[in-house]
Amino acid sequence: xxxxxxxxxDIRSNARTREPVAKGDWGCLLSDALLITTRPRYAGFRxxxxxxxxxxxxxxxxxxxxxxxxAECRWALVEVGARRPGPEGVVxxxxxxxxxxxxxxxxxxxxxxRDSLLxxxxxxxxxxxxxxxxxxxxxxxxxxxxxxxxGCNAILEGSGSLVAESDVPEELPAYxxxxxxxxxxFLPTDITELPxxxxxxxxxxxxxxxxxxxxxxxxxxALVLVARSTPAAYxxxxxxxxxxxxxxxxxxxxxxxxxxxxxxxxxxxxxxSTAGGGLNxxxxxxxxxxxxxxxxxxxxxxxxxxxxxxxGPPLAEGEAATSLQLLSVNxxxxxxxxxxxxxxxx
Ligand SMILES: NC(=O)c1ccc[n+]([C@@H]2O[C@H](COP(=O)([O-])OP(=O)(O)OC[C@H]3O[C@@H](n4cnc5c(N)ncnc54)[C@H](OP(=O)(O)O)[C@@H]3O)[C@@H](O)[C@H]2O)c1
Numbered sequence: 042x043x044x045x046x047x048x049x050x051d052i053r054s055n056a057r058t059r060e061p062v063a064k065g066d067w068g069c070l071l072s073d074a075l076l077i078t079t080r081p082r083y084a085g086f087r088x089x090x091x092x093x094x095x096x097x098x099x100x101x102x103x104x105x106x107x108x109x110x111x112a113e114c115r116w117a118l119v120e121v122g123a124r125r126p127g128p129e130g131v132v133x134x135x136x137x138x139x140x141x142x143x144x145x146x147x148x149x150x151x152x153x154x155r156d157s158l159l160x161x162x163x164x165x166x167x168x169x170x171x172x173x174x175x176x177x178x179x180x181x182x183x184x185x186x187x188x189x190x191x192g193c194n195a196i197l198e199g200s201g202s203l204v205a206e207s208d209v210p211e212e213l214p215a216y217x218x219x220x221x222x223x224x225x226x227f228l229p230t231d232i233t234e235l236p237x238x239x240x241x242x243x244x245x246x247x248x249x250x251x252x253x254x255x256x257x258x259x260x261x262x263a264l265v266l267v268a269r270s271t272p273a274a275y276x277x278x279x280x281x282x283x284x285x286x287x288x289x290x291x292x293x294x295x296x297x298x299x300x301x302x303x304x305x306x307x308x309x310x311x312x313x314s315t316a317g318g319g320l321n322x323x324x325x326x327x328x329x330x331x332x333x334x335x336x337x338x339x340x341x342x343x344x345x346x347x348x349x350x351x352x353g354p355p356l357a358e359g360e361a362a363t364s365l366q367l368l369s370v371n372x373x374x375x376x377x378x379x380x381x382x383x384x385x386x387x
Contacts, residue, residue: 136297137304138191138311141321142183142334146171149349150342151317156205171340175373183334184313188238191311195242195264195303199320201348204251211253216277223276224269227286228306232262242309246320248293250275254282264307266294296327322353325363332383333365339376 145151157164172180187193204210216223243261245252248268265279268290279286287306289299303309314321314330324330335350356362365382372378 136301136329137195137309138193138331139197139300139314139324139329140183140187140191140193140311140332140334141314141316141324141330142336143315143321143350144168144336144338145350146340146342147337148341148343150344150347151350152348153342154344155346155348156207158202158205160202171338172377173339173375175375175377177373179371179373179377179379180336181379187311187313192238193311193313194237194240195244195307195309195312197244197246197312197314197316197320199316200245200247200249200251201317201319202315203245208251210251213250213272213274213278216273218277220273220276223273223280224288226288226302226306227276227280227284229283229285232283232285233307235262237262237308242303242307244303244312246294246296246299246316247271248290250278254279254284264303266299268293268295296323296329300329318348318350318352322351325351326353330363330384332368332381335380335382337378337380 143151152159153164153167159165159168184193184196239260241261242264243258244264244266246266248266248271250267250272252265254263263284265284265286267276267279267286267288269288270292271288276286287299287302289295289302300312303312314324316324321330364385366385368381368383370378370380
């Protein structure tokens with residue numbers, strides 16, 4: 042694809058003709074630019090080298106109606122883009138790279154049972170015992186790897202890593218003020234202006250407001266991804282605790298929008314998901330995964346319903362699997378394996 046802006050031309054012609062965006066296309070409305078790509082995988086941020094186009098606000102207004110009306114098209118609203126100028130005024134926005142790192146048994150389970158958290162005993166000890174000590178261990182600090190490689194400065198977790206479904210979180214006081222401002226992003230500058238890195242973001246998807254934040258770490262700032270459905274009492278609690286949050290989505294967190302907002306609002310360039318199967322499965326379905334590190338312990342767990350590497354909704358009838366390209370394999374003398382894959386181009 043040439044650098045001379047055919048994509049931009051396409052977008053303009055789409056805007057002029059008011060044709061609905063085709064099913065599977067993404068449109069991303071920035072504050073002053075509309076971005077459209079035809080490849081859902083990139084969530085409106087990059088297709089090949091030149092898939093992002095932007096048009097001035099006037100054009101964005103022209104297409105806002107048709108985009109919103111195109112019920113079948115997949116699109117996301119994004120706030121302000123982390124923008125850099127492209128040629129001829131084309132604005133480029135790249136979504137952060139998403140790398141998933143999971144530890145699993147050979148049968149792909151990421152926990153021992155549906156409702157036991159790995160960070161709690163006895164699961165933590167039983168899980169550690171699945172990996173025999175080896176003189177040549179395959180385990181590496183993946184965060185360190187992606188920090189070096191991509192400048193990764195954010196971890197992503199689901200609430201399921203921190204709170205079991207059967208847990209009843211501590212009740213929060215009702216909020217009796219005006220709730221409107223609670224549903225704005227909460228990004229206090231005394232946190233967001235800290236240099237990052239070294240500051241890292243510990244991001245948790247939590248539209249139901251289940252996580253209670255009880256620990257501080259001076260090198261990590263918590264960032265909660267919430268939705269318009271999140272209880273006001275929880276957002277008020279986050280504000281009282283001075284914990285950053287982004288409101289991204291309606292009924293639950295809209296993951297493409299969330300990942301985009303992490304770039305646009307906080308300049309995050311790469312996200313390492315260390316989540317369980319629920320969130321990773323949702324990232325997979327949203328076409329947001331770029332790379333996977335899978336570290337297998339020489340053990341079998343079994344059990345229908347036990348969280349696995351990728352859960353979430355099943356494929357639609359006739360929908361193809363996501364192809365992977367193997368980047369590396371490491372094994373140790375005691376039977377653990379580390380696999381590194383990139384998601385193949387679709
Ligand atoms: N072995 C490992 O490497 C590893 C790593 C992490 C966790 N684990 C274990 O895995 C288990 C937890 O796994 P899990 O699958 O229950 O939890 P999970 O991966 O945390 O999945 C649930 C989270 O994903 C969000 N989510 C799910 N589908 C979504 C969608 N379509 N759109 C937006 N958000 C969506 C949920 O959001 P809402 O809050 O809005 O519902 C919730 O925050 C625990 O036992 C944990 O210890 C293992």
